[in-house]
Amino acid sequence: MNKKEVLEIRKQFTPDNCAITRICGCYVDHEKNIILESKDAFLSLPEEEEFKYFEIFRHTLSGTLGKNLVGMEFPLEQEEAGGTQEFLLKLRDTRLEDDALVQEFYEKIIENYDYGENYYIILIHSVYDIPGKSTAGDEMFDASDEVYAHIMCSICPVKMSKAGLSYNAVTNSIADRVRDWVVEQPVNGFLFPAFNDRSSDIHSVLTYAKNPEIEQPGLIETVLGSVMPLTPATQKETFQSILSETLEEDGDYEVVKSIHENLSEMIEENKDNPEPLTLSKTEVKKLLENSGVPEKNMETFEQVFAEKAGDKTELLATNITNTKRFDIETPDIVIKVNPERTDLIETKLIDGRQCLVIAVDDHVEVNGISVRTVPKRTITDPNMDEEEELL
Known part of the structure; x- marks a missing residue:
């Protein structure tokens, strides 16, 4: 999904555009015990609650593409019978009305999600009637050809509010504030199917992580059945390692400076593109060649890249360099x-x-x-x- 597609789905989380049909919740304590479960037609909730949920859902689709928001494709084996894709499709197609299926989903999260405190799992089903677009790019709401049915999961920490003093209007006094458990903004989540090319893509899922450096392999690999991506810090370390081993003793200041300048220029040229700039092995090779890396050093580049990152790995340009420093x-x-x-x-x-x-x-x-x-x-x-x- 690109920036425009993410924003298009985020816009649905408002009172005027809401297309959420059902919401389910599961409150889990730090010992992985289920404390509370809930299920409701979303529009039956009090208006004040709806607004607070909208904020959570918008946060689940926030941040930087390639860092906080990462699109992942299902491996082929997960698209076969019994795979994670089939399970997620059943959740979506039953509109979260199959209690046993929703319960199984909770259990998968609880068993595989690594979090040592209380948290709240929120699962919603939504149906978005995709408006067509004119050649000028304007939305035509009376020309929809597809309905985008999807589910989204938000995992929110639940923490005790801070101790303090508050004003008690009944007694007209300052007194100890009553502490309670507060549902905070999500730290992880996902959207399935992904909304690629403004259409349902059942072969992909969009994941969210508030802090992409805190890895959740159980959630990504077991619940979603995808492959854990390299974190931004790991991508940077991998790129630096590839450079160091490719340049060896020939990594002088001018060459490294040229690589930084060329990367920064590429990022600047791509800034208006809704798709983030990623570099494949071929594109990294071209970058190094254009930056003055000696030909004799490039002879080992492909082997070094395959060993450090894998042949099919793509590196997000903004993860491997800092244009401001x-x-x-x-x-x-x-x-x-x-x-x-x-x-x-x-x-x-x-x-x-x-x-x-x-x-x-x-x-x-x-x-x-x-x-x-x-x-x-x-x-x-x-x-x-x-x-x-x-x-």
């Missing part, structure tokens, strides 16, 4: 450079030592104190008895 580090020194002014730094051999030379033409501060950028010059005036120091 350019840092240079030694064991004792860290230099932070404006990414747009990397030209101010060059490497030079001085007195037999490899040095980084920083061009300084403007104001310089050290620990908040302005320092001079031009050294003192000593000039001898033949008409004076002593040397005069001039700035």
Whole structure:
């Protein structure tokens, strides 16, 4: 799913657009015991509750594509009889009205979800009548050719509210606040089927993680039957490892700087594209070649990439570089450079030592104190008895 498709589904979580038919919930404690189960026609809920649920559902489709929101395809074996895809399709097609099936879903989550505190599983069924679009891109609500029936799961922490004082209007006094258990915004969730090309894609699921670095292999691999993707941090580490082993001793400053600049340029050119920029093995190879990596180093690239990432892995460009930072580090020194002014730094051999030379033409501060950028010059005036120091 791209940005526009995610936003199109998010817009359904409002009172005017709501197409949710049923909502089911399961409150689980830190010992994996079911404390409460609920099931309702969504529109039968009090209006105040609906608004709070809408906020949770919108959060489940929030964040950055490729980081918080990741589309995953089912492996072929999961699309066979008895696979996870078949189970999710049954949940959707029964509109969450098969209690035994919903109960089985809860049990799968509880058994495989790794969370040491209380949490609330919310499962909804929704039916979106997809409006057609004109050649100009305008929605035509009277020209729908497809209904997008889907389920969405949100997993929300349930935590005790903070202790404190509050005003008691009955006694007109300040007193100890009553603490209760509060359902917080979701930390994980998924949408099935994915809404790809503005249509149901039963071969894919969109997953959500508030913190993509906290992996949930049980949820992804067992409940959804998909393959656990590389986290953003792991993608960055993998890319750096691929570079290090490909460049070996030839990884000089200019080449690495060129790779960063070319990547940043590619991200900038893609910023208006609803699809996030991802790089396959072929595209990473082209990037390195265009950045001046010697041909002899590229001879081992494909083998290195396959070993570190796998032939079919795609890396999200914004995960493997930071366009807003350019840092240079030694064991004792860290230099932070404006990414747009990397030209101010060059490497030079001085007195037999490899040095980084920083061009300084403007104001310089050290620990908040302005320092001079031009050294003192000593000039001898033949008409004076002593040397005069001039700035």
